Amino acid sequence: MTAATPSRSRDLDKLLLRPGHLVGPNFEPGPELREDIKEYVKVLVVGAGGLGCELLKDLALSGFRNLDVIDMDRIEVTNLNRQFLFRLEDVGKPKAEVAAKRVMERVGGVNIMSHFCRIEDKPLDFYSDFSIIVLGLDSIEARSYINAVACSFLEYDTDDNPREETVKPMVDGGTEGFKGHARIIMPGTTPCFECTIWLFPPQVKFPLCTLAETPRTAAHCIEYAHLIKWDEVHSGKTFDPDNPEHMQWVYSEAVKRAELFGIPGVTYSLTQGVVKNIIPAIASTNAIISAACALETLKIISGCSRTLTNYLTYNGVEGLHTKVTEFVRDRECLVCGPGVLIELDTSITLRKFIDLLEGHPGLLLSRVSVTHRGKNLYMQAPPVLEEMTRSNLDVPLFDLMDKIPKDIVHVNGMAGKGDKKQSCLRKLRVVFNGIDGVTDVDMAGGA
């Protein structure tokens, strides 16, 4: 046994200082591990709400010293029942700042940087700095964005295996009332968020004509005021869900509507709930899910135990049911998949490149349209876009890609031969030959 000096995290030491049978691969127990976690590991917590508060507390108490938290919201009175780092006097202050301050006051030695901004406002370098990203979010858009960012760091070697040093792990939690999920995402190994986006049920949308003609529920009345009446009265002015006056207006219109049709149940908080799509949150569900996420984070970083594979669902609605499912990744995922490796000379024009894809045995792609980093290099249709992009055909692809020696290009077209053609969208890893800096393409094994 190691003769380590006792630390504040005595119980954590039992995990980090001793070998075991159930540990993860490459686990090297010892005081050095404990110190390295403090010194080298930077964790980003995305969201400082119900899950975020719990996550920051849990991670700080699990031996992580360098935490960052990002959240664009300010504290509201309705948060106080579960977002326990906040007090009444904090209402109106940025969540990230208050949460960071409170945890630092309580847990000595922990350093938390707060970022009061939108996740899109940060440059990619900001995200690349972290060892792991933990998500406590409530929207698909935000998850999808962070997932795309984390996966954009991922590189594959020539055998389509992920290069370990480019993998940015994520741990994602989510709750809704008594239900929740915790999952780990190791881009290139487990499914990424986009591989399994179908897991999220579509948002309920009422037919507009039902809202306009035959409302039957309180929610119908609220959506009528929000989607139809607002535009009718405020021509041109966009509705801002974070403006209390706007919300009050929608609420009072919804009440009128409900009275007209004799529908009970329209309240201000229901109005907020329907319009902002707020899902009911329960403190203890957040605590359970966050705890699972924090532990998985510790396991991924330290290797002290095998990790969750890879998706935990918790359901406390009727009794208690919990289950772990191993989802598989979509090898052709546009976000995390390796894509098809294509090596080219810098002189190849876009037209030649497109011809080449048709003959490529792994692609057999005809009628190809090409896009690179948001720029549409060539579009087969509609005619208006074809015309605008046609002049690119005789330009070398290397120039069109701003002379980047290797990068991702997305193409779509018809795959296959004869009458078995099928429309498809593919990711390509284009590498230009003979450019400095690409010689290290297959150095993956080195690290």
Place this chain on the structure above:
Amino acid sequence: MIKLFKVKEKQRELAKNANGKGPVKKQSAGELRLHKDISELNLPKTCTISFPNGKDDLMNFEITIRPDDGYYLGGTFLFSFQVSSIYPHEPPKVKCKTKVYHPNIDLEGNVCLNILREDWKPVLNINTVIYGLYHLFTEPNYEDPLNHDAAAVLRENPKMFQTNVQKAMMGGYVGQTYFQRCM
């Protein structure tokens, strides 16, 4: 993974001196799927598409419909499309920019088309939506009304509905509402 982070820490210091050029954000999955939808568009000859923000912003575009049949023959109707980054998990947001006398389109440009809201499925695409919109002009229906008055007239007096549509399209009043000429 801890070893990796130590290695990376050193790498980062080296990289900072070398070149500060980090990777650039990828296109969202929604953008990519939309790119496919757009490049595979097969529009009826009555519909044209335009991109007000140029060839690199496909997420906002406009569709012009010139019905070749039915009550709205001869009119020109402009629709704006807004597509989100999680398309096709969410349907595109569609508004009619031309004020129209139509049972299923209100005066603010809201459109009652089932596949734009309750019946949207990720397997549908932009082409389906455009055909759906086109269909609204060849076969307006009074069963899903957004413009209550227009729906009532269509149901009870199709002849008068025809006259009202013509009045509106020529530019003029139908009841209390003024419509700009769109022929």
